[in-house]
Amino acid sequence: xxxxxxxxxxxxxxxxxxxxxxxxxxxxxxxxxxxxxxxxxxxxxxxxxxxxxxxxxxxxxxxxxxxxxxxxxxxxxxxxxxxxxxxxxxxxxxxxxxxxxxxxxxxxxxxxxxxxxxxxxxxxxxxxxxxxxxxxxxxxxxxxxxxxxxxxxxxxxxxxxxxxxxxxxxxxxxxxxxxxxxxxxxxxxxxxxxxxxxxxxxxxxxxxxxxxxxxxxxxxxxxxxxxxxxxxxxxxxxxxxxxxxxxxxxxxxxxxxxxxxxxxxxxxxxxxxxxxxxxxxxxxxxxxxxxxxxxxx
Numbered sequence: 001x002x003x004x005x006x007x008x009x010x011x012x013x014x015x016x017x018x019x020x021x022x023x024x025x026x027x028x029x030x031x032x033x034x035x036x037x038x039x040x041x042x043x044x045x046x047x048x049x050x051x052x053x054x055x056x057x058x059x060x061x062x063x064x065x066x067x068x069x070x071x072x073x074x075x076x077x078x079x080x081x082x083x084x085x086x087x088x089x090x091x092x093x094x095x096x097x098x099x100x101x102x103x104x105x106x107x108x109x110x111x112x113x114x115x116x117x118x119x120x121x122x123x124x125x126x127x128x129x130x131x132x133x134x135x136x137x138x139x140x141x142x143x144x145x146x147x148x149x150x151x152x153x154x155x156x157x158x159x160x161x162x163x164x165x166x167x168x169x170x171x172x173x174x175x176x177x178x179x180x181x182x183x184x185x186x187x188x189x190x191x192x193x194x195x196x197x198x199x200x201x202x203x204x205x206x207x208x209x210x211x212x213x214x215x216x217x218x219x220x221x222x223x224x225x226x227x228x229x230x231x232x233x234x235x236x237x238x239x240x241x242x243x244x245x246x247x248x249x250x251x252x253x254x255x256x257x258x259x260x261x262x263x264x265x266x267x268x269x270x271x272x273x274x275x276x277x278x279x280x281x282x283x284x285x286x287x288x289x290x291x292x293x294x295x296x297x
Contacts, residue, residue, distance in 0.1 A: 005041050007137050008034050014042050018049040025063040033069055036116070038137050040076075048072050074117065078131060079124025087127065092263060094160065095120045095128040098172055100259035101159025101248060102130040102152055103273055108247045109148035115270035120262050127172065128262075143193055146183060150240035151247070153180040158244040159255065184236040185229070194232045202229060 006014060012034040019030070037045065051072035056064040075081075087095070099118050106112045113132035120128040141149075157173035192199035202221045221229070248255055254277035261268060261276040272282035 005039055006045075008038075011037055011040060011045060014045045015049065018046050022049060022053050023063050025065040027066050028064065028069065029066070032066075033073075035136065036133050037073065038134055044076060048076060051075060074123075074131070078119075078129050079126070082122040082124075087122065091127065092120060093259075094164065094170065094172070096259040096262040097159045097163045097255075098156040099128040099130050100255050100262060101155035101157075101162075101244070102176075103155075103258055104251050104255045104277075105152040105155035105244055105247055106130065106132055107273075107277075108251060109151050109243070111142065111145040111148045112152060115273055117267065117269055118258075118262060118273060119267040121266050126175070143187075146187055146193070147236070147240065147243075150180050150183060150236060151243040153177075153183075154237070154241045154244040155248065158241065158248055159259075162245075162248055162252075163259075180237055180240065181233065184233045187236060188229055188232040196228055196232060197225075 012030050015030045015033060019028075033048075037048065040048070048069065052064050052068040055068040055071055056062075059068075061068075099120060103115060103118050106115050113134045116131045116133040118128075118130045123129060153176040156176050157169060160169045160172070188194040188197055189202040192201075202225065257279070258268075258273060258276055261273075261282070265272070265282065268276065268282065275282050
């Protein structure tokens with residue numbers, strides 16, 4: 001029996017069950033948390049609540065606040081922070097400009113999910129990350145959304161090239177390139193987004209949705225068609241690269257300001273990113289991070 005992940009209503013109900021014995025601060029809004037956790041399973045949501053409670057305890061807080069839920073969500077979605085990782089200043093600078101490139105593209109392409117956070121603190125195997133969250137559950141993607149995604153993915157490599165020169169670009173964009181290639185290939189072989197190939201699915205995938213999740217792939221394409229597929233994939237990615245170059249050229253001032261902000265603050269929320277590129281200092285409320293006094297309830 002295959003059980004799909006819960007939708008936003010289901011996630012809120014699951015959260016209500018798991019927070020019954022957790023002391024919550026007044027600013028905790030389960031609807032907001034449910035909206036910001038698309039794709040989470042019931043087990044992920046239970047882990048989110050438990051991790052939030054543990055973080056509050058480590059911070060000597062009597063109540064779990066939205067700050068703990070946000071940090072726990074980031075840990076689950078992006079991996080644990082590796083602050084012990086010894087990055088050189090040069091690596092930090094490169095990561096900051098790379099991630100700022102992604103973020104500026106996300107703010108300036110025709111269709112993109114809202115920016116949630118950008119960080120240059122290593123998490124998991126990544127040296128930095130830009131995270132976007134959809135405003136609701138997404139069940140399909142438009143062509144405009146997908147070509148925008150491709151441009152966002154190319155933003156990091158273009159940023160490295162602009163700032164440090166083509167001879168100094170790094171392997172930091174390897175994951176971006178891999179994801180972009182997979183998306184572009186799916187666009188032309190599965191979703192019919194190529195005029196040259198038409199509305200035809202190429203290369204049948206027969207997926208068994210069981211615990212083993214074995215995938216049988218049968219090739220039903222000619223060598224000539226395979227070459228057209230490769231050319232169309234290349235065209236989509238080249239177009240995305242050109243879009244990234246155009247946006248970062250036009251938004252150079254904002255891109256540099258954001259990179260400098262990441263070097264100073266290391267992690268920025270979506271709202272703080274908008275403040276920075278508007279020429280404002282991020283306004284941070286440190287009140288949530290201070291433990292309560294002995295006399296407080």
